[in-house]
Amino acid sequence: MLQSSLVSVEFKGDVAWVTVNNPPVNATSTAVRRGLSDAVDAVQGARVAVLCCAGRTFIAGGDMSEFDVPPIEPHLPDVVQKIEDSKVPFVACMHGNVLGGGFEIAMACAWRIAAPDTGFGLPEVNVGLIPGAGGTQRLPRLVGMQAAIDMACSGKIQKAEALAALGGVDLVADNPKAAVIEFVAKLPERPLAVSRRSVPDFSSDLLETSRQTLTKRAKGQQSPLENLTALGWSVEPFAKAQPKERARHLALRQSAESRALRHAFFAERTVSRPALIKGATARDISRIAVVGGGLMGAGIATAALNGGLSVTLIEQNAEAALAAKGRVESLLQGAVKRGRMSEAQLRDHLSKFKAAHSYAAAADAELAIEAVFENLPVKQAVFAELARYMNHDAILATNTSYLNPVDIFAGVENQTRCIGLHFFSPAHVMKLLEIVHTPDTSPEVLATGFTLGRKLRKVSVLSGVCDGFIGNRMLAAYRREADYLLADGALPYQVDAAMRAFGMPMGPYELQDLTGLQIAWANRKRNAAIREPNERYVPIPDQLCEMERFGQRASKGWYRYSDGDRTPIRDPEVEALIEDYSAEQGITRRNFTEQDISSRILAVLANEGALIIQEGIAENADAVDMVQIHGYGFPRWRGGPMHYSKEIGIDVSHAMMLTVANENPGSWRIADRGGNH
Secondary structure (H helix, E strand, C coil), X not given: CEECCCEEEEEECCEEEEEEXXXXXXXXXXXXXXXXXXXXXHCECECEEEEEECCCXXXXXXXXXXXXXXXXXXXXXXXXXXXXXXXXXXXXXXXXXXXXXXXXXXXXXXXXXXXXXXXXXXXXXXXXXXXXXXXXXXXXXXXXXXXXXXXXXXXXXXXXXXXXXXXXXXXXXXXXXXXXXXXXXXXXXXCCCHHHCCCCCCCCCHHHHHHHHHHHHHCCCCHHHHHXXXXXXXXXXXXXXXXXXXXXXXXXXXXXXXXXXXXXXXXXXXXXXXXXXXXXXXCCCCEEEEECCCHHHHHHHXXXXXXXXXXXXXCCCHHHHHHHHHHHHHHHHHHHHCCCCCHHHHHHHHHCXXXXXXHHHHCCCCEEEECCCCCHHHHHHHHHHHHHHCCCCCXXXXXXXXXXXXXXXXXXXXXXXEEEEEECCCCCCCCEXXXXXXXXXXXXXXXXXXXXXXXXXXXXXXXXXXXCCCHHHHHHHHHHHHHHHHXXXXXXXXXXXXXXXXXXXXXXXXXXXXXXXXXXXXXXXXXXXXXXXXXXXXXXXHHHHHCCCCEHHHCECCCECXXXXXXXXCCHHHHHHHHHHHHHCCCCCCCCCHHHHHHHHHHHHHHHHHHHHHCCCCCCHHHHHHHHHXXXXXXXXXXXXXXXXXXXXXXXXXXXXXXXXXXXXXXXXXXXXXXXX
16 A cells, blocks of 8 residues: 555455545655555556545646746656556545546546536636646546537636537446446446547538637637647647647746736735735624615626525615516526527526515625715715615625725624625625625625625635725726826727727727716716816816716717617717817827737736835735736736736836826826735
8 A cells, every 4th residue: 555645546356446635636746656656556467447536626727836947857747657557457536626637637537427417627727827747738638529528728627528429428427436346346448548538520611610719719818729739639649749838838837827827816815815804713604685676786686696695675665676586587597598598597596585665674684784875965865765764783784896995884783794795786696795894894894895795706805994905996996097198189999999909909998888888977076176176187087977978878989889789989979079178288199009008007906006015005015916817807817907017017107297297297106016916
């Protein structure tokens, strides 16, 4: 018997059982690779070897903490090949997830047996890489090129049943270990090793059409295309193509894209554990109330139902409650139509949902979230009513986007239970949740907010109190610099094109037209009295609102729109308005390149993020980056504005911010250089 802390071999008769035990996900660390290599030697002489894993999953990836240092032997491709070449055939006995290096190891085994719902995938694309141990070379040989493209180029997870239908799994069994015992008792003839098989025939234009589709979808990210290129090598002999894959994998580890995506991967995990909740015990929340059944409230209710909670939705009157109930039911039924929810799940969700028009219906809720108009007296009235009916320690949460939660909760007894839970619309889709703490919010209540976020599958980020919190404060700075660019020589379509070229899904003016110009207009009017007197102010957005150009719903905003078509069309009226404003202000308009535009806006974002960190609103740069990626469409493959400024050089970003500030005297505060990036 081979026994190590991570990999053990136990003989049961002529069957060798190799067990990996490297919690939490049995990652292929150096020690695991070494243990597996030794295990292949140890099983020689057995009739068959079974590879399985302890804990909740099979091998579910590599150890990314090793990616920033030179590879250490034994290298994973060598271990995988050793398993495939072993005189003693291996059976992979799988459960949980079989991802990345784990899937590469499984494909080297002679047979694969899995529990139902086991997930299989090559998610390296999500961290800017291609597989490095034969994944792109064995997968097309095993399941065909089309399925391999679907998995490797998008990170798609295939369930065991679906992969079995493609020929990638030999047997799906409720009890895989019992099934393996029965299987090895009557071991079939060993199949041809996957690396020695030919790729099944595929359409001659499949790779090219896939490249066109991926290029459009990737929006500048290169790893999907890198994976497609590597998959194309699989038509070559394995011995020639696999070393090419390995070399490219190692090169991509050093790419800016991979660094950014790995940063995002780790940041998502660190932001869920802020220092303020260290040692705090979260409450177990199962029943919530949502006040306000509009689009936001209905989305929050749907997200909560999807998270397994019981939800009471409260509206002003019976008619409004009925309409709100219909909105939630429609969202749930839409999930069923798209195949994301079963009829049984729909019935379960509806059994936990009710709509009412009395605050008394919130009496047994453990947490209440208001999602009503951005009007301070209205929100204060909501919480006064909730406090009348709910328990003294029930958590009260506001979904405000801009208003100060301290003002909203003024007069509420037991301020330690008050918190901001800022969802992003549509709330059942968008992953970001800003969790806003007031000076009085208790660590227990904050911890409960983060636990709730996990139940709702959100990326939760802690924020302190300021106008707009983290995200909308940065959005205001982003829009302000974009407006300065308009006044100085750019046009809306040029600014939008520059930001799309950087990787944003849409530019600031396309986005404003989509969401509506009136919300930001109301915020500007609200802040007019406290705006710095020397700050440059461009009134063009206000003029558009006064002209009732509110965006797509009005068929005109920064652009105009044809009936039934959301494609932005340049509008000479708007462009003339902008040029006239420049003339009135005595501004000589100048040309800006796409690089000029994006570099100025990105410098402003990084500067505002640094100020937010320095003021203690955000805990660190990870928090700022996650807000921007998950709430505002900042390209994940760029890592977020703080990571990006570090990638290009903080001095470079700071110098550009100084240029922006000098062009607009009195308009920008400059963050300390480098201290909070």
